[in-house]
Amino acid sequence: MHVLHRDAPSAGIGNDSGGQAPQAWEGMNYAPVTPEVTTALEALLGSRNVAADLEKREAYSYDEVAKQFWEEPHLAEVVVFPETTEQVSALLAFANERHIPVTPRGAGTGLSGGAVPACGGIVLSFERMNRILEVDTENLTITVEPGVVTADISKAAAREGLLYAGDPCSGDASFIGGNVAENAGGNKVIKYGPTGASVLALEAVLADGSVTWFGGKRRKDVTGYDFAHLLVGSEGTLAVITKIVLKLLPLPARVVDLLVPFPDTESAVTCASKIMTEGKILPASVELMDHRSISLTERFLNTRLPGGDAGAHLIIQLEGNSAELLADEYERVGDLCRKWGALEVFVADNRNSRDKLWKARKSIAEAVIAFYSKYSKEDVVVPTSAVPELLKALGDLCERRGLETVTFGHVGDGNMHVNLLFGEDRQNWKETMEEARRELYTVTQQLGGTLSGEHGIGLKRKKYVSHFLDEAQIALMKRVKLAFDPKGILNPGKLVV
Amino acid sequence: MHVLHRDAPSAGIGNDSGGQAPQAWEGMNYAPVTPEVTTALEALLGSRNVAADLEKREAYSYDEVAKQFWEEPHLAEVVVFPETTEQVSALLAFANERHIPVTPRGAGTGLSGGAVPACGGIVLSFERMNRILEVDTENLTITVEPGVVTADISKAAAREGLLYAGDPCSGDASFIGGNVAENAGGNKVIKYGPTGASVLALEAVLADGSVTWFGGKRRKDVTGYDFAHLLVGSEGTLAVITKIVLKLLPLPARVVDLLVPFPDTESAVTCASKIMTEGKILPASVELMDHRSISLTERFLNTRLPGGDAGAHLIIQLEGNSAELLADEYERVGDLCRKWGALEVFVADNRNSRDKLWKARKSIAEAVIAFYSKYSKEDVVVPTSAVPELLKALGDLCERRGLETVTFGHVGDGNMHVNLLFGEDRQNWKETMEEARRELYTVTQQLGGTLSGEHGIGLKRKKYVSHFLDEAQIALMKRVKLAFDPKGILNPGKLVV
Numbered sequence: 006m007h008v009l010h011r012d013a014p015s016a017g018i019g020n021d022s023g024g025q026a027p028q029a030w031e032g033m034n035y036a037p038v039t040p041e042v043t044t045a046l047e048a049l050l051g052s053r054n055v056a057a058d059l060e061k062r063e064a065y066s067y068d069e070v071a072k073q074f075w076e077e078p079h080l081a082e083v084v085v086f087p088e089t090t091e092q093v094s095a096l097l098a099f100a101n102e103r104h105i106p107v108t109p110r111g112a113g114t115g116l117s118g119g120a121v122p123a124c125g126g127i128v129l130s131f132e133r134m135n136r137i138l139e140v141d142t143e144n145l146t147i148t149v150e151p152g153v154v155t156a157d158i159s160k161a162a163a164r165e166g167l168l169y170a171g172d173p174c175s176g177d178a179s180f181i182g183g184n185v186a187e188n189a190g191g192n193k194v195i196k197y198g199p200t201g202a203s204v205l206a207l208e209a210v211l212a213d214g215s216v217t218w219f220g221g222k223r224r225k226d227v228t229g230y231d232f233a234h235l236l237v238g239s240e241g242t243l244a245v246i247t248k249i250v251l252k253l254l255p256l257p258a259r260v261v262d263l264l265v266p267f268p269d270t271e272s273a274v275t276c277a278s279k280i281m282t283e284g285k286i287l288p289a290s291v292e293l294m295d296h297r298s299i300s301l302t303e304r305f306l307n308t309r310l311p312g313g314d315a316g317a318h319l320i321i322q323l324e325g326n327s328a329e330l331l332a333d334e335y336e337r338v339g340d341l342c343r344k345w346g347a348l349e350v351f352v353a354d355n356r357n358s359r360d361k362l363w364k365a366r367k368s369i370a371e372a373v374i375a376f377y378s379k380y381s382k383e384d385v386v387v388p389t390s391a392v393p394e395l396l397k398a399l400g401d402l403c404e405r406r407g408l409e410t411v412t413f414g415h416v417g418d419g420n421m422h423v424n425l426l427f428g429e430d431r432q433n434w435k436e437t438m439e440e441a442r443r444e445l446y447t448v449t450q451q452l453g454g455t456l457s458g459e460h461g462i463g464l465k466r467k468k469y470v471s472h473f474l475d476e477a478q479i480a481l482m483k484r485v486k487l488a489f490d491p492k493g494i495l496n497p498g499k500l501v502v
Numbered sequence: 503m504h505v506l507h508r509d510a511p512s513a514g515i516g517n518d519s520g521g522q523a524p525q526a527w528e529g530m531n532y533a534p535v536t537p538e539v540t541t542a543l544e545a546l547l548g549s550r551n552v553a554a555d556l557e558k559r560e561a562y563s564y565d566e567v568a569k570q571f572w573e574e575p576h577l578a579e580v581v582v583f584p585e586t587t588e589q590v591s592a593l594l595a596f597a598n599e600r601h602i603p604v605t606p607r608g609a610g611t612g613l614s615g616g617a618v619p620a621c622g623g624i625v626l627s628f629e630r631m632n633r634i635l636e637v638d639t640e641n642l643t644i645t646v647e648p649g650v651v652t653a654d655i656s657k658a659a660a661r662e663g664l665l666y667a668g669d670p671c672s673g674d675a676s677f678i679g680g681n682v683a684e685n686a687g688g689n690k691v692i693k694y695g696p697t698g699a700s701v702l703a704l705e706a707v708l709a710d711g712s713v714t715w716f717g718g719k720r721r722k723d724v725t726g727y728d729f730a731h732l733l734v735g736s737e738g739t740l741a742v743i744t745k746i747v748l749k750l751l752p753l754p755a756r757v758v759d760l761l762v763p764f765p766d767t768e769s770a771v772t773c774a775s776k777i778m779t780e781g782k783i784l785p786a787s788v789e790l791m792d793h794r795s796i797s798l799t800e801r802f803l804n805t806r807l808p809g810g811d812a813g814a815h816l817i818i819q820l821e822g823n824s825a826e827l828l829a830d831e832y833e834r835v836g837d838l839c840r841k842w843g844a845l846e847v848f849v850a851d852n853r854n855s856r857d858k859l860w861k862a863r864k865s866i867a868e869a870v871i872a873f874y875s876k877y878s879k880e881d882v883v884v885p886t887s888a889v890p891e892l893l894k895a896l897g898d899l900c901e902r903r904g905l906e907t908v909t910f911g912h913v914g915d916g917n918m919h920v921n922l923l924f925g926e927d928r929q930n931w932k933e934t935m936e937e938a939r940r941e942l943y944t945v946t947q948q949l950g951g952t953l954s955g956e957h958g959i960g961l962k963r964k965k966y967v968s969h970f971l972d973e974a975q976i977a978l979m980k981r982v983k984l985a986f987d988p989k990g991i992l993n994p995g996k997l998v999v
Contacts, residue, residue, distance in 0.1 A: 143779060143887035166782055188724050199722050202699065215974040222885040224915035225696050225955040227685050227735045228963075229971050229997065230979050235732050238724045255782035282640060285663055285752035286823075326783075330827045388719040390640035418721035458722040474726050477712040482727050484985035488978065500726065 033493050035124055036104045038082035046085055046127070049095045054086040054133065065128045068115040069370075070465055073379055079121045079464070081108070081128035088133045090208060090216055090247040097245060097494075098214025100127060106497050109241040111151065111183025114175040116370075116382050117463030119187060119240045123498025129245065131182050137161050138248070145253040146205060146222050151182025151246055158251065167253040170197035173459075174367040182246055188238030190459030192290045192322070192366075195281075195417040197254075199459060201237035208248035209236060212490040222250055235485075240461055241496040243489040257324035259331050260289075262359050264351040265319040265342045266312030270295045270412070273317035274392045276345035277416040280321065284341045286334060290322035291417025292366055298413040302365045305372035310365055311351045319347075319416070320366055369413050370422070379427035381438050383445060387454030389419040398448040399423060406441055420458035446472065462500050470501050530990050532621055533601045535579035543582055543624070546592045551583040551630065562625045565612035566867075567962055570876055576618045576961070578605070578625035585630045587705060587713055587744040594742060595711025597624060597991050605993050606738040608648065608680025611672040613867075613879050614960030616684060616737045620995025626742065628679050634658050635745070642750040643702060643719050648679025648743055655748065664750040667694035670956075671864040679743055685735030687956030689787045689819070689863075692778075692914040694751075696956060698734035705745035706733060709987040719747055732982075737958055738993040740986040754821035756828050757786075759856050761848040762816040762839045763809030767792045767909070770814035771889045773842035774913040777818065781838045783831060787819035788914030789863055795910040799862045802869035807862055808848045816844075816913070817863055866910050867919070876924035878935050880942060883917040884951030895945040896920060903938055917955035943969065959997050967998050 036042075038057075047055045056062070065084045087093045100107045106126030113120055122128050135152035142165050147158060155176040162169040173179055173191035183189070185207070190199045197203070206220030219233035220226055236243055267273035270293070277291050294302070295317050303313055312318065321338055325331040339350040353359045373380055387395050396412065403410050414422035425441050427434040446456060446469055456466055456473050471479060479501050486493075486502045493502065533539075535554075544552045553559070562581045584590045597604045603623030610617055619625050632649035639662050644655060652673040659666040670676055670688035680686070682704070687696045694700070703717030716730035717723055733740055764770035767790070774788050791799070792814050800810055809815065818835055822828040836847040850856045870877055884892050893909065900907050911919035922938050924931040943953060943966055953963055953970050968976060976998050983990075983999045990999065 141885075141887075143775065144885045145778060146885075188722075188728070190722050194722055198699070201728075202695070211974055211978070217972055217974045219975070221952060222950055223883050223952060223955070224886070225685075225687050225691055225883055225912075225917055226952055227954050227956055227958050228952045229959070229967060229975065230740075230982060231685070231698075231732060231735055232975070232978065235728060238728055243727075255778055255784050258782075278640065281642060281752055285755075287752050325827075327824075327827045327830065330822075330824045333824065386720050386722055388638075388641045388643075389721070390638075415722075420722055453719055455718060455720060455723050456725045458720070459724055461724050462726070470726060475714055477708055477714045478716070478726065478729070481708070481729065481985065485727060485982055488981035488985045 033124070033497060035106050035126060038105060038126060042103065042105065043083055045099065046083060046096070049099060050085055050087055050092050054088065054092070056084045056086070065110060065130060066122055068113045068118060068120045069374065070116060070118045070121070071378060071380055074381070074465070079123050080125060081122045082125050084128045084130060086130050086133045090210065093129070093210045093245055093247050094214045094216050096127070096129065097210050097212060100494050101212050101214065101492055104492055104494065106494055107245070108496050109182070109186065109245050111180035111186070112154070112178050114179040115183060115187060115461065115463065116384065117187070117457070117461035118465045119461050119463035119496070119499060120183070121464050123464050131180055134247065140165055141222070142167070144222050146250050147253055148248060148250045149181055150248060151180060151185070153181050155179050155181050155184055162253050163256055166256050168256040169251060169253055170203055171200045174370060181249055185237055185246055185249055186239065186241050187461040188459065190415060190418070190420060192292060192415065194415060195291060196287055196289045201234055203251045204233060204237055204249065205252050206250035207233050207236055207246050209244040209246050211244050212492065212495055216247070220250070224252070240463060240499050242486060242499055242502065243495065245495065258326040259324065259328055260359065261323050261331055261335050262353040262362055263321040263323070263335055263338060264311055264353060264362050265321060266315030266348045267317045267319065267346055268348060269316035270396055271393055272346035273319050274396060274416055276342055276347065277319055278389050278392070279341060279345055280338060284338060286338060288321050288338070288417065289324050290320060292320040293413055293416035294318045294320070294366060294369065295412045297411045298369045301372045301376065301411055302368050305368055305375055306365065312349055315348055320362060369411065373411055373424050373426070377426045378429070379431065379434050381425045381442060382460070383423040383425065383442065384420065384457045384460035385423065385445060385449040385454055386418070386420040386458030387449055387452045389417070391452040391454065392416055392419055392421065395421065395448060395452055395454070399445065402441060402444050406437060408437070408441055415458070418458070419454070464499060467498070467500060530621070530994060532603050532623060535602060535623060539600065539602065540580055542596065543580060543593070546596060547582055547584055547589050551585065551589070553581045553583070562607060562627060563619055565610045565615060565617045566871070567613060567615045567618070568875060568877055571878070571962070576620050577622060578619045579622050581625045581627060583627050583630045587707065590626070590707045590742055590744050591711045591713050593624070593626065594707050594709060598710050598989055601989055601991065603991055603994050604742070606679070606683065606742050608677035608683070609651070609675050611676040612680060612684060612958065612960065613881065614684070614954070614958035615962045616958050616960035616996060617680070618961050620961050628677055631744065637662055638719070639664070641719050643747050644750055645745060645747045646678055647745060648677060648682070650678050652676050652678050652681055659750050660753055663753050665753040666748060666750055667700055668697050671867060678746055682734055682743055682746055683736065683738050684958040685956065687912060687915070687917060689789060689912065691912060692788060693784055693786045698731055700748045701730060701734055701746065702749050703747035704730050704733055704743050706741040706743050708741050709989065709992055713744070717747070721749070735958070737960060737996050739983060739996055739999065740992065742992065755823040756821065756825055757856070758820050758828055758832050759850040759859050760818040760820070760832055760835060761808055761850060761859050762818060763812030763845045764814045764816065764843055765845060766813035767893055768890060769843035770816050771893060771913055773839055773844065774816055775886050775889070776838060776842055777835060781834060783835060785818050785835070785914065786821050787817060789817040790910055790913035791815045791817070791863060791866065792909045794908045795866045798869045798873065798908055799865050802865055802872055803862065809846055812845055817859060866908065870908055870921050870923065874923045875926070876928065876931050878922045878939060879957070880920040880922065880939065881917065881954045881957035882920065882942060882946040882951055883915070883955030884946060884949045886914070886916040888949040888951065889913055889916055889918065892918065892945060892949055892951070896942065899938060899941050903934060905934070905938055912955070915955070916951070961996060964995070964997060
C-alpha cells in the first residue's frame with residue numbers, strides 16, 4: 006500500500022515578492038501611541054506597569070532572531086506589564102477601541118520574531134503575571150499565569166511526584182505563555198506531544214476585552230469547537246492568554262539517557278528511526294547533534310563530551326518505573342544502535358551525568374548566538390523517514406554555496422534545527438541566506454515536510470507560508486482571524502495576517 | 503494553593519425556551535431537493551450512488567439516539583454515497599451553489615443526533631469510501647478514508663506490530679470519520695487522549711467544494727492555525743473530511759485487565775482516582791460499571807460475570823513490554839484496590855478472559871437499547887475528583903424522581919455515561935427526562951464539569967450549550983462557522999448554529 010501525501014504544489018519556492026521588512030496587515034491604519042494614550046494606559050494599569058522610555062522599548066522589541074536579520078527595527082511604542090487578567094481586559098478594550106496594535110510577549114526566547122511588534126503599538130509583557138496558582142494533586146493539573154518560567158512548572162510538579170511533559174530546550178528561561186502561543190515542542194514530543202497536548206484549558210481575553218475560559222479541568226470535552234487548542238500555536242493573533250491549566254502525569258520513577266556516537270550524521274539519523282520501527286520502543290527523546298554542534302558546544306561550555314570526536318551523537322531518553330526493565334530496554338536500544346553503526350553507547354543514569362549531557366544539547370542554540378552574529382535558525386519538519394534525504398540535500402546545498410551549518414534537533418519526530426551560519430566578513434550574506442532558505446524549503450516541501458515544527462511562523466517566516474499552505478487555507482486563516490479579532494489589533498503582521 | 507475554576511455561571515439550568523424540535527439555523531431558507539436536483543446528483547455521482555426512495559431516506563435519518571426522543575422526524579430528502587474525494591467536492595460545490603444542506607454520516611452509531619439531517623437536504627454517507635490507503639511502517643502512520651470501521655484500523659496496525667490508540671466502545675461498528683468528527687473518546691483516553699490526539703492530518707472538502715489538506719505526515723507542525731484539530735469534534739459543521747492520517751505507536755507486548763468488584767459505586771469511584779494519584783501508575787483504562795450495568799449486561803449476554811453480585815466493577819487495563827513488570831504493576835494496583843475497599847481482584851491476562859470482560863463493558867449501551875425504548879444516554883464529564891459527588895447527586899435525583907438509571911463509563915477521565923431509563927408504561931416520560939437532565943447538567947456545571955465528554959452536542963444537546971459556554975464563545979463559534987461555511991450548508995442545526 007502506498008499513498009504519497011504532499012500538501013502543497015511541488016514547484017520550487019521561487020524568488021518572489023515580499024521583502025524582509027514586514028507589512029502592516031493589508032494596509033490597516035493603526036493609531037499611534039500618543040502621550041495621551043500613555044497617560045490613559047497609566048491610569049488603567051498603574052504608572053509602574055507602563056514604560057515609554059526608549060531603552061525599555063528597545064529591550065522589548067526583539068526576541069532571539071538575530072537583530073541583523075531585520076532590514077529595519079520594529080520598535081514598541083510603549084511597553085506594559087499588567088499584573089492581573091482584569092488589567093489585560095481593560096488594556097485590550099482600550100486598544101481595540103483606539104485601534105492600537107497589541108503584541109503579547111513572554112520571555113523573548115522565541116525564534117520567529119513572534120514577539121516583535123511588527124506594527125509598533127503596545128508590547129504586552131507577561132513578566133508580572135508569573136504565579137503558579139494551583140497544583141491539583143487530585144485531578145493532576147497545574148494552573149499557572151503566562152509569565153511562569155517553564156522549568157518552574159516542571160519543578161512544582163516534580164515536588165508532588167508528578168510530571169509536566171513540556172520540555173523545550175529554552176525551558177530554563179522561556180515563559181509557559183510563549184510555549185502555548187507557539188505550541189513549543191522540545192525534547193519529549195515523540196512520547197508526550199508538543200505543549201498543546203498538555204493544555205486542558207485557557208483563560209483568554211478576546212480582542213474586545215471580554216474574558217472567557219476555553220476548556221476546563223477535564224480530560225476530555227466536546228462541548229463546542231475546540232478553541233483552546235486553536236489558540237495553542239496561534240502566536241497571539243486570536244486572543245491573549247491569561248491563565249493556563251496543564252495536564253500532569255505520574256512522574257516516571259527512573260530516567261536513563263544514552264549518548265550514542267556515530268561515525269557520521271547519516272548513520273545516526275538512519276538509526277534514529279529504527280528505535281521505534283524496528284525496536285518497537287517508544288523513548289521520551291531521540292535527539293541529534295551533528296559534529297559541528299558537538300564541537301561548537303564543547304567550545305562554548307569549555308568542556309569535553311564523551312565521544313566528542315564522533316561524526317554525530319544521538320541522545321536517547323528512556324523512562325520507566327523499574328530499574329531492571331529500564332536496563333533491559335537500554336540494552337536493547339544499545340544493541341540496535343550498534344547494529345546500525347554506533348561507535349559506542351554511553352549510559353547516563355545519574356543526575357550528574359544526565360545533566361551534563363542535556364546541558365550540551367540545550368546549549369547549542371546559545372552557542373550559535375555566542376559565536377555568530379549572522380545566522381538563520383531554521384526549524385523544518387519532515388516525515389521521520391525523510392530526515393536522511395533532507396540532510397543529504399542540505400549537505401549538497403551548503404557545499405555548493407560554501408555555507409557553514411550546524412544541524413541538530415528532534416530527529417525522533419523529524420524536526421531538524423538547521424542553522425545557516427555566516428562569518429563576520431561574508432559578503433552579501435542576506436542574499437545567500439535567502440537563497441539557501443528557499444532551497445531548503447523547496448526540498449522540505451518535496452519530502453512532504455513543512456516550514457516550522459515548533460519555532461513558529463511569526464514575522465520571520467510569514468512570507469513563505471503561501472508556499473506551504475494553499476489559497477483556500479490562507480483565505481480561511483484570514484477569515485478566522487477576523488472572526489476573533491475584527492479590527493486586527495492582536496499581534497498584527499504575523500502568520501498570514 | 504487553590505483555584506476553583508468554573509467556566510460558566512453557577513445558576514441552575516432553568517426550564518427556559520427551546521423545544522425538542524430543532525430549528526433551522528437562524529431562519530436560513532434552504533432549497534428543497536426537487537426531482538431535478540436528484541437528477542443532477544445522479545449525473546455528478548452516478549445513479550448507483552444516489553438513493554431517493556423513502557426506505558433509504560428513513561434508514562439514513564437516525565443514529566442511536568432513540569427515535570422516541572424526537573418530537574418529529576428529521577427526514578433526509580436524498581441520500582448519496584460518494585466513492586471519491588472528487589465526488590464529494592462536486593457534491594459540495596453543487597449543494598453550496600443551490601443552498602441545500604449536507605449532513606455527513608458515518609456508521610450511524612452516534613449518540614447525539616449528529617448525523618440526523620436536522621434541516622433535511624442531502625445525507626452524505628461515507629460507507630463507500632472505506633479503504634485503508636496505506637500503513638506506513640517507517641513513519642508509523644495509517645491513512646484511511648472516513649468509511650473505514652474503527653476496529654479494522656486497529657487490526658491493520660496490529661498486523662504490523664503497531665497500535666492505533668483510539669478505542670471507542672462502538673469500534674466494531676463505528677466509522678473512523680465519525681470518530682474524528684465527534685472526537686470520540688473511548689477506553690484509552692487517560693493514557694492516549696481522545697481520537698484527535700491520534701490525528702496528524704485531514705484531507706477536507708470545504709463548503710464551496712475546494713479540496714485541501716490540513717496537517718501532514720508530521721509529528722509536529724506550527725505552520726498556520728491548527729485547523730486539522732479544529733475540524734476534530736466539529737461534527738461536520740465546518741468541512742467534510744475525506745481522508746485521515748492517524749498516528750500509530752509501537753504495540754505494547756503485553757496487556758492485562760483487572761476486573762475489580764467493589765461493595766458499592768462510591769467505593770469504586772473513590773478508588774479509581776487513587777490509581778494515578780496515590781499509585782502513580784498510568785493505566786490505559788479505568789472503567790466503571792455500576793450494579794445495574796452489570797446485571798443488565800449479564801441478562802443481555804445471557805452470561806455470568808465474575809463478581810456479578812458486587813455493587814460495582816472497575817475494569818483496569820495495564821500495558822507493558824515485560825511480563826514481570828506488568829505482574830509487579832498489577833500486584834500494586836491490586837493492593838491499592840483492596841486498601842480502598844475492593845472485594846476481590848480478578849486478573850484477565852489471556853485473550854479469552856480479556857475479551858469476555860470487555861465484551862461485557864462494551865455491550866452495556868446495546869443492552870440499554872435492547873431492554874428500553876425510552877431513555878436518554880447522557881455523557882457528562884467532570885474533574886475526576888468530582889465523580890463521587892456527581893454520582894451522589896445523581897442517586898439523590900433518581901430517588902427523588904423515582905427514576906431508573908444505569909451508570910457506567912470512563913471514570914478514569916471523569917466522563918460518566920448516565921442512562922436515564924423509563925419503563926414502557928411511564929407517564930410524562932419526556933417531561934420527567936427533561937427535568938432530570940436539567941438537574942444533572944446543573945450539578946455537573948457546579949462541579950466544574952461540562953455537557954459532553956465524547957458523544958457530542960449534535961442535535962440532542964444543542965439547546966443546553968448556552969448554559970455551559972458564555973455569550974462571547976457562542977458568538978465566536980457562530981463567526982468561525984461562517985468563516986468556514988458562509989452559506990450554512992454543512993450539517994446545519996447542530997452545535998450552536
